[in-house]
Amino acid sequence: MEEIKRLISENKLEEAIRLLDAYLTEQPRSDEAWFLLGKAHYKLGNVRLALNSYLQAIEINQESPAQAAYDMAIKVLDFYNKDMYNH
Incomplete structure (x- = not known):
């Protein structure tokens, strides 16, 4: 997880997401991995994801x-x- 956190902090978000997706395939109950995946998506502007x-x-x-x-x-x-409604 430390490498993934580093990648996110360095804005290497696509690489972090790729690693997190692989990790979650093996460890789908990792709340930390899901949180970090959300953080990476949020930084990319993928709010829904x-x-x-x-x-x-x-x-x-x-x-x-x-x-x-x-x-x-x-x-x-x-x-x-x-x-948006105020304009």
């Missing part, structure tokens, strides 16, 4: 940091959606 990954992590572990990330992403989406 990020939210789905965060939800997977939360389903496995309700104490996952994915809960805070999910809540923040929803708030950002709500903010932008409301802003």
